[in-house]
Amino acid sequence: MVPVSTHTSAPTEGVPSAPGAFIQDRLAGWVSDLTTLHELTERLAGTSTLDSALHELVAAGAALVGAARGLLVLEPADGGGPSRTIGLGLTHAELGHIETVPRSATTYGRFLDGLPDTGAPLASPDILGDTGLDPRFREVAARLGYAASYAQPLTTETTGRLGAAVWLYDEPAEPLERQCHLVGVYARYAAEHLARLLELERARADAAAVAEELLPSRLPRIPGVRLAARRRAAPRAGGDWYDALPLPDNALGLAIGSVGGSGPAALAAMGRLRAGLRAYAVMEGEDPVAVLSDLELLLRMTEPATAATALYAYCEPGRRTIVLAGAGHTPPLVTGERRTEFVETTLSAPLGMLSCWEAPSVEFTPRPGETVLFYTDGLLRRTGDTRDRAFARLHSAAAGVPRVLRQDPGAVADHILRTVLPVDGAGRNADAEDVVLLAARFD
Structure with missing residues (x-):
């Protein structure tokens, strides 16, 4: 016989409820991020030319980090070319102004030249307020109206450095940790896709040169x-x-x-x-x-x-x-x-x-x-x-x-x-x- 108590225990106080809502929000965020990445990588995989892939990459990266403008510089480390600069929301004249900044003073230039501490993305959350930056860099930023930037290198294990992408903010800002992770995953996939298109374009250029010689x-x-x-x-x-x-x-x-x-x-x-x-x-x-x-x-x-x-x-x-x-x-x-x-x-x-x-x-x-x-x-x-x-x-x-x-x-x-x-x-x-x-x- 098991005795049954006739007294009920008092309700406990101060114990938090099960974190169901929090877990659901996190799961929903993860699903949303995976869906976004899937859609962007599918669109990138649908590009068949190098130029279309470059435009798609800089636009998708801007959406992931919450920027309105950006540029992408393609400059393979082996020196075999081609070298191109693609702008998003920037005119040819504005890209020309950015290129007047000393190369070593720009974030993409540091990536392309292989300077120290350039193995990871670089963020400049307040360009105008950072007195340690090159004066010409801050002058061009003020003229073009951007106050922060986030740069991502584009590399693969087989080809090495391919280029760098930079996204520009109109106000002092820095992407969230989640945004940095997403654009990093996307950039790794995009670099592999660019490497394949780069090899194909070089083969086509060689074939065109042979045809011209014939x-x-x-x-x-x-x-x-x-x-x-x-x-x-x-x-x-x-x-x-x-x-x-x-x-x-x-x-x-x-x-x-x-x-x-x-x-x-x-x-x-x-x-x-x-x-x-x-x-x-x-x-x-x-x-x-x-x-x-x-x-x-x-x-x-x-x-x-x-x-x-x-x-x-x-x-x-x-x-x-x-x-x-x-x-x-x-x-x-x-x-x-x-x-x-x-x-x-x-x-x-x-x-x-x-x-x-x-x-x-x-x-x-x-x-x-x-x-x-x-x-x-x-x-x-x-x-x-x-x-x-x-x-x-x-x-x-x-x-x-x-x-x-x-x-x-x-x-x-x-x-x-x-x-x-x-x-x-x-x-x-x-x-x-x-x-x-x-x-x-x-x-």
Whole structure:
């Protein structure tokens, strides 16, 4: 038997209640922070170019630390470039004022120069009141209207220092410990993403340099004709090419073509085709069909899995005659004050798609003052329109060249590129193609 007491115990006083509300608030704060970080890192991961990633990073960091303005300086420690300065809420003139401050006196400069005590973020909660700072630094801060800053280095274990980000406050302030932790986590992820984009941009720059070396360094001067060439390289190095070579008896060979694919393989195939065409043009003389037939054989022997288009024209500027043949390539466009029309060429499959390529050539005579335009398929594809509408857009652009510009083939080419290609950024994405435009104006 267990005795049961008939007395109730008095209520205890002074004992705090369970901290349920406090724990819930902390958990809600953590969930909110994780959600914010997830959203910002997802947006950063969606950037595919270095410039877009830099703008996204400085804007996201400003939101995390509660700042309205900021700047980001990209300067890789290996010295291989590229070096860029991105501003948020700062004009080019204001960025120029900041750059007048001695480098060692700025927080980002200390990071970039690897000065002592720069392994962690640096906060300047009261720039105007801190007499230990450089006078020029405080003068520029007062002129631009910011009173505090918070700087975060951007580093990775593999690449080392990449740059530094600085966020500016209009009033004396310092980010909370929670904000510093969040921006630190974000900056570590952002630095890894920047390192990948930096490597990709360097590879693209190297490929673009190789492509430029494979194309003519200058165009020949032949009496009776003036030449101009324009090229818009794609982010991924493509295989679009052109050539112009002087031939005996003041003749001129004009060629343009495109190799399928992108990257080093396309560049290598482009170089072999251009070199082969120059040799065949000298050997075959006035026969464009024979030139392309030899080029077809070369492609099947050296690049059996590659398809390419090409167009070759044998020109006699003194007689204003052009004999041309094409293999799957877009037809030339002749434009002048009295007409703008596409040159009718024979139909043929691209090089590498037939066991033996041969199609009849076409001869036509441009009138005095007319310009013949040779172009690659990328000019049509970058418009984003259907094939028919892209051709119509090109025809309209050529017909609308102002009379004052028609004397210069370079001006004609520039006008067409400005008119045909979109100006809203479309066509500069990662999947865009090369564009090559070769213009020949006959006197």
